[in-house]
Amino acid sequence: MTAVSAEALALALTDTGIDDVSVDDADRAAYSSDASLFRLVPRVIVFPHGEEDVAAALSVARRLGVPVASRGAGTSIAGNAIGTGIVLDFSRHMNAVLELDPVEQSAWVEAGCVHASLQARARAHGLRFGPDPSTHTRCTIGGMIGNNACGPRALGYGRTGENILALRVMLVDGTIVELDETDPRELFPRLHALIGEHLGVIRTHLGTFSRQVSGYGLEALLPENGFDVRRAFAGSEGTWGIVLAAKMRLVAEPAHTSAVVLGYPDMVAAARDAPLLRDFPVAACEGLDERMLDRVVAAKGAGAVPALPQGAGWLVVELTGDDADVLAGQAQRLIGESDSLDAAVVDAATAAEIWAIRADGAGLVSRTPDGRDAHAGWEDSAVPVEHLGDYLRDLMDLLDEHGLWGIPYGHFGDGCVHMRVDFPLEAPDGRAVLRRFLVAATELVAGYGGSVSGEHGDGRARSELLPLLYPPEVIALFRAVKELFDPRHLLGPGVIVDPDPLDAAIRLAEVPYRTRLPGELAMAYAGEAEGFVSAVHRCTGVGKCRADSAATGGVMCPSYQATRDERHSTRGRARVLQEMVSGDLLETRWDSPAVAEALDLCLSCKACASECPTGTDMAAYKAEVLHQSYRGRLRPLSHYALGFLPQLAAALTPVAGAVNRLARLPGVGAVGKRLAGIDERRSIPTFATTTFRRWWDDRAEVGAGSESGAEVGAGSESGAEVGAGSESGAEVGAGLGTARPGHLGEVVLFADSWSNHFAPRILAAAVAVLEHAGVRVRVVEQTVCCGLPLISTGQLDAAKTHLRQTIAALDATGQMPIVGVEPSCLATLKDDAQKLLADDAAERVGARVRTLAEHLLEIGAELPDLAGIEAVVQPHCHQSAVLGTAADKELLSRAGASAEFLGGCCGLAGNFGVEAGHYETSVAVAELALLPALRDSEPNRSRVVLADGYSCRTQIADLSDARGASLAELLAWGHGLGLAR
Numbered sequence: 001m002t003a004v005s006a007e008a009l010a011l012a013l014t015d016t017g018i019d020d021v022s023v024d025d026a027d028r029a030a031y032s033s034d035a036s037l038f039r040l041v042p043r044v045i046v047f048p049h050g051e052e053d054v055a056a057a058l059s060v061a062r063r064l065g066v067p068v069a070s071r072g073a074g075t076s077i078a079g080n081a082i083g084t085g086i087v088l089d090f091s092r093h094m095n096a097v098l099e100l101d102p103v104e105q106s107a108w109v110e111a112g113c114v115h116a117s118l119q120a121r122a123r124a125h126g127l128r129f130g131p132d133p134s135t136h137t138r139c140t141i142g143g144m145i146g147n148n149a150c151g152p153r154a155l156g157y158g159r160t161g162e163n164i165l166a167l168r169v170m171l172v173d174g175t176i177v178e179l180d181e182t183d184p185r186e187l188f189p190r191l192h193a194l195i196g197e198h199l200g201v202i203r204t205h206l207g208t209f210s211r212q213v214s215g216y217g218l219e220a221l222l223p224e225n226g227f228d229v230r231r232a233f234a235g236s237e238g239t240w241g242i243v244l245a246a247k248m249r250l251v252a253e254p255a256h257t258s259a260v261v262l263g264y265p266d267m268v269a270a271a272r273d274a275p276l277l278r279d280f281p282v283a284a285c286e287g288l289d290e291r292m293l294d295r296v297v298a299a300k301g302a303g304a305v306p307a308l309p310q311g312a313g314w315l316v317v318e319l320t321g322d323d324a325d326v327l328a329g330q331a332q333r334l335i336g337e338s339d340s341l342d343a344a345v346v347d348a349a350t351a352a353e354i355w356a357i358r359a360d361g362a363g364l365v366s367r368t369p370d371g372r373d374a375h376a377g378w379e380d381s382a383v384p385v386e387h388l389g390d391y392l393r394d395l396m397d398l399l400d401e402h403g404l405w406g407i408p409y410g411h412f413g414d415g416c417v418h419m420r421v422d423f424p425l426e427a428p429d430g431r432a433v434l435r436r437f438l439v440a441a442t443e444l445v446a447g448y449g450g451s452v453s454g455e456h457g458d459g460r461a462r463s464e465l466l467p468l469l470y471p472p473e474v475i476a477l478f479r480a481v482k483e484l485f486d487p488r489h490l491l492g493p494g495v496i497v498d499p500d501p502l503d504a505a506i507r508l509a510e511v512p513y514r515t516r517l518p519g520e521l522a523m524a525y526a527g528e529a530e531g532f533v534s535a536v537h538r539c540t541g542v543g544k545c546r547a548d549s550a551a552t553g554g555v556m557c558p559s560y561q562a563t564r565d566e567r568h569s570t571r572g573r574a575r576v577l578q579e580m581v582s583g584d585l586l587e588t589r590w591d592s593p594a595v596a597e598a599l600d601l602c603l604s605c606k607a608c609a610s611e612c613p614t615g616t617d618m619a620a621y622k623a624e625v626l627h628q629s630y631r632g633r634l635r636p637l638s639h640y641a642l643g644f645l646p647q648l649a650a651a652l653t654p655v656a657g658a659v660n661r662l663a664r665l666p667g668v669g670a671v672g673k674r675l676a677g678i679d680e681r682r683s684i685p686t687f688a689t690t691t692f693r694r695w696w697d698d699r700a701e702v703g704a705g706s707e708s709g710a711e712v713g714a715g716s717e718s719g720a721e722v723g724a725g726s727e728s729g730a731e732v733g734a735g736l737g738t739a740r741p742g743h744l745g746e747v748v749l750f751a752d753s754w755s756n757h758f759a760p761r762i763l764a765a766a767v768a769v770l771e772h773a774g775v776r777v778r779v780v781e782q783t784v785c786c787g788l789p790l791i792s793t794g795q796l797d798a799a800k801t802h803l804r805q806t807i808a809a810l811d812a813t814g815q816m817p818i819v820g821v822e823p824s825c826l827a828t829l830k831d832d833a834q835k836l837l838a839d840d841a842a843e844r845v846g847a848r849v850r851t852l853a854e855h856l857l858e859i860g861a862e863l864p865d866l867a868g869i870e871a872v873v874q875p876h877c878h879q880s881a882v883l884g885t886a887a888d889k890e891l892l893s894r895a896g897a898s899a900e901f902l903g904g905c906c907g908l909a910g911n912f913g914v915e916a917g918h919y920e921t922s923v924a925v926a927e928l929a930l931l932p933a934l935r936d937s938e939p940n941r942s943r944v945v946l947a948d949g950y951s952c953r954t955q956i957a958d959l960s961d962a963r964g965a966s967l968a969e970l971l972a973w974g975h976g977l978g979l980a981r
Contacts, residue, residue: 078459130157263311363613626794864974
């Protein structure tokens with residue numbers, strides 16, 4: 001590559017009129033890797049708005065001799081979406097479905113169009129795009145064409161290349177060609193002649209079975225295949241030209257589907273049964289290993305995995321057909337003819353759960369049972385399906401011979417095996433171990449007539465291995481074709497032809513030995529024993545954080561959802577942190593400006609820790625970076641004002657009324673917000689003049705009162721007015737009597753700081769609901785704040801102090817459940833306390849934590865009749881990530897309410913949304929789901945907006961005319977216990 005600086009290259013690009021170019025170090029770090037092992041730092045990233053920008057970028061690349069790599073979502077496991085020159089990211093602007101014709105059953109899409117976006121448009125017409133990789137929620141059609149992607153349903157619909165109707169491609173010289181059904185020989189006469197000279201070689205060695213993706217798909221250019229350049233482009237990995245747009249075939253959704261799960265003693269036995277499927281109408285057949293499911297159970301609990309037939313390995317088979325009865329008969333015949341130990345036909349909901357687990361496979365198998373990393377490298381091999389059982393047996397033996405570990409899974413119906421292997425890349429001889437195994441595994445798969453790549457492409461991971469698969473004349477033909485299209489090797493150099501060594505530019509190799517961050521071995525997060533360097537490398541780049549939360553129903557990653565900027569995704573931030581610890585592109589310092597920029601818009605929503613298949617915990621990493629960066633230094637005022645707000649509220653309680661009046665004076669509030677680093681557009685919280693703790697103590701002293709504890713405050717007549725009063729509620733619980741004996745046990749009510757000082761009526765409502773159910777309520781004296789505001793601002797030493805006191809006080813209460821009303825504080829007790837303290841007391845307390853809904857369901861409490869109530873529910877992101885919302889959904893359903901649970905974060909996220917500089921992002925996140933739902937909901941007296949999180953209710957109040965209520969208030973109202981107005 002020509003020695004041109006990043007700045008000079010960017011200037012050359014902008015001089016051509018391209019206006020979206022980045023040489024920012026954080027961006028370059030974010031784009032330095034994809035989902036592969038490899039790290040190549042680009043000089044610049046270009047975000048083309050259209051064909052003119054692509055042509056201009058290529059003109060600069062030709063003039064300066066700079067390589068070009070095309071990139072969609074960066075989900076390539078083979079390392080073919082990275083490069084050291086110009087990276088063209090098509091996902092930001094060139095991402096539209098241009099035209100969809102339901103009659104012709106086709107769609108024109110731009111290269112950066114996300115698969116799920118096309119699928120959503122097609123589904124509205126009863127159609128679908130057939131191939132669907134596990135990354136379908138974020139991968140792009142251009143990327144699928146580049147790798148000739150398949151996915152589970154390639155059995156039914158074929159590979160991506162077989163579904164291309166037309167391509168619009170820019171060649172390296174800037175020429176745009178349209179490839180359709182027109183005979184392309186006039187466009188590519190030299191290519192046609194070259195293929196004609198090598199027909200025997202191609203027929204003998206290429207296209208021998210359905211999953212032979214390694215090398216170029218030159219079999220599509222054979223005369224009997226119509227010299228189909230469209231199909232040949234699929235799998236060329238961006239080394240022939242740049243796909244601008246494509247016309248893709250759509251197919252009708254099947255009238256009926258049936259999911260059959262076959263259980264086997266092990267994965268080899270499952271693989272041996274795969275050829276049986278040829279005689280059935282199979283759309284998909286996936287192999288699942290018991291150990292993959294164990295990972296799900298360990299991370300999310302036993303309830304996250306549906307009941308499966310007996311076995312330690314399974315085939316999950318999807319059958320399709322036009323007649324439901326015939327299909328049911330086929331399913332039973334499949335079960336009868338299989339050699340399975342056990343089998344079942346599962347319903348659609350169970351099938352969806354299984355497919356979701358399978359979709360997360362690459363992340364789930366990236367950690368060994370004892371916590372070591374398992375890596376890509378040999379994750380995509382394929383053999384003719386009749387050899388799959390023997391190949392898999394020999395492959396597992398080969399792992400044992402090399403002292404390695406891996407879990408096989410994948411597209412067993414097609415003979416394709418996915419696997420992550422625990423190559424010791426951090427060890428001094430790690431690369432040598434990797435090379436020895438990959439060479440031996442290639443010789444093994446070649447012996448079975450197989451391929452090192454079954455769908456992901458060769459990239460940097462496997463291109464060097466191609467001479468072990470193909471004879472020299474095939475390798476020479478690949479080179480000759482490449483040079484017809486790209487004689488200077490500017491497009492994706494180092495891939496397929498003249499490959500880079502498979503053990504070069506590995507992101508992980510030797511990093512922990514080369515670099516030690518100050519304080520890295522003494523992390524504040526005691527539970528992260530692996531250390532910060534290893535922790536941030538946990539991200540393997542599968543890119544689930546880029547998936548549209550509206551499509552997935554998840555929360556991750558709110559800032560990326562709002563900005564669509566890679567560096568504001570969980571993966572992008574992880575890449576920046578990885579560069580920080582490597583010390584190459586970024587300085588090895590905790591207070592690196594690029595790191596601060598990348599982490600600034602992280603909402604600390606915790607979603608990545610549970611939704612990312614690899615468990616990347618960016619909220620913890622951000623807190624650690626802030627903690628280390630400001631150790632012994634003055635912090636921003638917002639850290640003190642917001643981090644210690646609970647303590648400030650406690651100190652101001654005696655004069656709360658005066659403080660509230662002062663804050664409402666013209667100009668005073670604005671000055672206060674400015675001094676505290678709070679955005680002036682945010683409201684100042686109203687301090688409770690009577691805290692819950694004060695009310696609770698007074699109630700205990702007064703003694704007698706209402707037998708049922710009926711009046712939390714003045715009642716309202718409809719769900720529309722639930723929670724219509726101020727958050728603080730002067731009438732915390734007027735008339736609420738002393739606790740009556742509990743015939744359904746006893747609980748500790750955790751009086752969190754937010755509810756205690758700013759929404760005491762919600763705690764009082766919880767008391768009323770629990771006592772109405774026959775539960776005796778205890779409130780621990782002297783309970784301090786859980787420390788969440790301190791954690792989110794990185795003040796971890798102070799947070800630990802608070803947590804230890806709180807955990808000790810709660811631990812001393814015995815074994816009774818701990819129930820709370822503020823999800824973020826409960827999540828802190830259940831998650832952060834164990835990570836920060838890593839002791840038995842934190843573990844004991846965490847195991848006792850319950851949401852109000854969970855406890856009411858556990859004890860079988862009588863629920864109010866909420867029939868007719870229409871609830872729009874905004875779950876707190878920490879509840880979604882740590883506690884889950886299943887109990888809330890079940891409780892509302894049992895009570896008869898109609899509830900719409902919104903996906904995504906509200907955008908406030910504790911202190912994030914109130915800090916100066918975050919307002920626009922906070923509102924943009926709210927616009928993803930929350931605000932549209934509030935606008936779309938017709939106002940009526942039966943509608944209630946439920947939001948248990950104080951920050952969620954604040955966001956609702958700040959940005960809309962609605963008012964949020966808690967579940968405790970709704971239940972109290974439903975029981976006729978009344979509410980503060």
